Amino acid sequence: MSIVVRIPTQLRTLTQNQEEVTASGDTVRALVDDLGGRFPGLRERIVDDKGIRRFINVFLNDEDVRFLDKLDTAVKAGDVVSLIPAVAGG
Amino acid sequence: MLRPRRLDSILDAVGNTPLLRLRTLERETPGVSLYAKVEFANPGGSVKDRAARQIFLDAIARGELTRDKILIDSTSGNTGVAYSMVGAALGYRVALVMPSNVSQARKDITRAYGTELIFSNPLEGSDGAIRHVREVVADDPDRFYYPDQYSNLSNPRAHYLGTGVEILRDVGDRITHFVAGLGTTGTFVGTTRRLREHHRRVRCVAVEPAEQLHGLEGLKHLASSLVPPIYDPSLVDETRFVSTDDGWDMTDRLTAEDGLFLGHSAGANVFAALSIGRELAARGETGCIVTVLCDRGDRYFAPMRWEKRYLW
Numbered sequence: 216m217s218i219v220v221r222i223p224t225q226l227r228t229l230t231q232n233q234e235e236v237t238a239s240g241d242t243v244r245a246l247v248d249d250l251g252g253r254f255p256g257l258r259e260r261i262v263d264d265k266g267i268r269r270f271i272n273v274f275l276n277d278e279d280v281r282f283l284d285k286l287d288t289a290v291k292a293g294d295v296v297s298l299i300p301a302v303a304g305g
Numbered sequence: 306m307l308r309p310r311r312l313d314s315i316l317d318a319v320g321n322t323p324l325l326r327l328r329t330l331e332r333e334t335p336g337v338s339l340y341a342k343v344e345f346a347n348p349g350g351s352v353k354d355r356a357a358r359q360i361f362l363d364a365i366a367r368g369e370l371t372r373d374k375i376l377i378d379s380t381s382g383n384t385g386v387a388y389s390m391v392g393a394a395l396g397y398r399v400a401l402v403m404p405s406n407v408s409q410a411r412k413d414i415t416r417a418y419g420t421e422l423i424f425s426n427p428l429e430g431s432d433g434a435i436r437h438v439r440e441v442v443a444d445d446p447d448r449f450y451y452p453d454q455y456s457n458l459s460n461p462r463a464h465y466l467g468t469g470v471e472i473l474r475d476v477g478d479r480i481t482h483f484v485a486g487l488g489t490t491g492t493f494v495g496t497t498r499r500l501r502e503h504h505r506r507v508r509c510v511a512v513e514p515a516e517q518l519h520g521l522e523g524l525k526h527l528a529s530s531l532v533p534p535i536y537d538p539s540l541v542d543e544t545r546f547v548s549t550d551d552g553w554d555m556t557d558r559l560t561a562e563d564g565l566f567l568g569h570s571a572g573a574n575v576f577a578a579l580s581i582g583r584e585l586a587a588r589g590e591t592g593c594i595v596t597v598l599c600d601r602g603d604r605y606f607a608p609m610r611w612e613k614r615y616l617w
Contacts, residue, residue, distance in 0.1 A: 222426045225518040225529060234428070260518055270520020270549050272406070299406050299427050300518050 218246055218290050221297040231255045238296075243273060244286040246296060261298060262286070272299040307489045307607030315394050318356040319466040322346045324475040324595070327575070329562050334582030337592040341575065342468060342522050344599055345567070349390040350383075351600035352468075357387030358490050360452045361395060372489060374450040375400050377442060379425070379434035380525060384489075384601055388416035399582035402438040405429055410604050422508070430547035454489050455533035468492065469499025472595050478505060479593040484545070484571050484578040486512040486524045490536040492597060497540040508542045512577045515546040520553065523570040523599060545577040552576055556602065566602040574599070 217237045222230050230236050236254070238246040249259025261271055266286055273280045274297040280288040290296065312318055323346060327339040344352035364370035375393060377400040378384065385401040399420045403411070406427035416422060425437035435455065442451045473482065473589050483500055485493040488510075497509040514521045517529040527536070536538035549569075556572030559565040578596040585592045 221428055223518065225526075226433065228517075228529075255538055260516075268520075268549075269553065271518070297428065300430060300520075 216292050219295045220246060220250065221295065223298055223300045225300055226257065226260055229254050231269065241289060242282055243288045243290060247292065274299055315348050316358055316391060318348045319358045321471060330579050333587045335503040336596065337582040337585045339582055340577055340595045341598045344597055345601040349387040351387065352492055352597060353383040355389040355467050356454060356460040357391045358383060359459040360457055361391045364450060364452060366406045370450045375448060377438060377449045377451055378454055379438040381431045383410065385415045389415045390419040391420045402434045402441065404434050408605055410606060412446055435531060456535055458535065460489055460491035461535055464492050464495025466500045469496040473503060476593055476595060480507050480592040480595055482508045482510060482581055482598040484510045484512060484553040484574055484594060486574050487527060488523050490533050494535055494537050494540060509540060510577065510581065511541045511544045512573055513544055513546055514546040518540040520549040521569050521573050522605065524573060525566065547573040547576050567598055568600040568602055568605055571598040
């Protein structure tokens with residue numbers, strides 16, 4: 216299944232400047248693994264060995280997956296996943 | 306506290322903040338003293354009160370900000386709170402453009418003062434907010450006064466007239482290092498300009514996030530950002546790059562060990578200051594390091610489960 220993932224500006228150097236990419240998988244974890252395979256370095260920016268990195272917010276549509284099933288959150292066709300960073304500067 | 310007891314206006318409570326000695330951390334830096342400016346003691350709760358007050362007062366004095374205009378700027382939060390407080394106190398309307406993923410607390414606080422909020426794309430971060438406010442102003446230039454905190458000389462001037470003078474007053478000739486994170490860069494640039502006028506050389510160290518995508522809210526990774534026009538790299542003796550984990554861990558430690566509940570940018574500043582202190586001590590040198598506690602941690606509470614829906 217192909218899911219749209221929205222990429223923040225800080226990570227677009229890893230996605231050839233694409234604002235949105237598509238990824239395959241049934242869970243957020245599978246999406247992240249799929250992206251990591253195609254965009255080297257991207258997976259490490261999102262997760263570490265403890266799960267989603269503390270300062271990265273992964274949203275499934277308008278829900279923070281921390282409040283769902285974290286990396287095991289199920290995704291379905293039509294969903295949009297967004298990677299939201301902290302806010303910088305001023 | 307050194308503050309006067311009677312004030313004519315809340316704006317008179319801005320600045321003149323305490324300088325706090327970090328004695329717990331000094332156990333790791335024998336011979337080196339560590340101090341921090343307690344900027345969360347400003348009435349709006351952050352260091353940004355200084356810049357906001359100066360920006361308002363200078364713009365009014367120059368006749369650029371008049372009662373018929375709305376002051377509008379982009380902000381990641383604290384400047385917005387500060388503008389809102391100063392605007393309310395002086396009787397000027399304020400509008401803010403902020404990425405929609407700024408903390409709920411920041412949205413609620415600014416709205417409480419009567420400020421109008423406009424949200425920009427959270428994926429674009431604070432640079433997206435900058436581009437968005439430019440569009441809003443371009444559409445209706447007569448309606449707004451757009452000070453642009455990133456290019457406004459009143460921002461560093463507040464620290465040149467305030468923070469730098471206060472630090473020299475409170476530690477005097479002992480200061481060897483000043484350490485401050487870069488956001489708009491106003492704190493670093495203005496304070497350092499004042500310290501450069503001091504007769505003895507003070508080493509001024511800028512702090513930036515180590516990673517492009519980071520969790521040190523309020524700090525900018527300049528290499529991947531719109532660099533603020535007020536930034537003056539010639540003032541930087543050294544830049545320390547702090548990882549999000551190091552900044553966050555120091556923030557937690559200061560809360561638990563010193564009763565200082567701070568935002569993550571303050572944690573990053575203290576982490577850098579402590580690192581420098583350890584290095585000096587390891588070389589057997591003495592020193593006096595001053596850094597900045599930008600704001601309190603309660604600005605960053607994550608949304609509770611029942612308020613988890615973000616406004617996009």
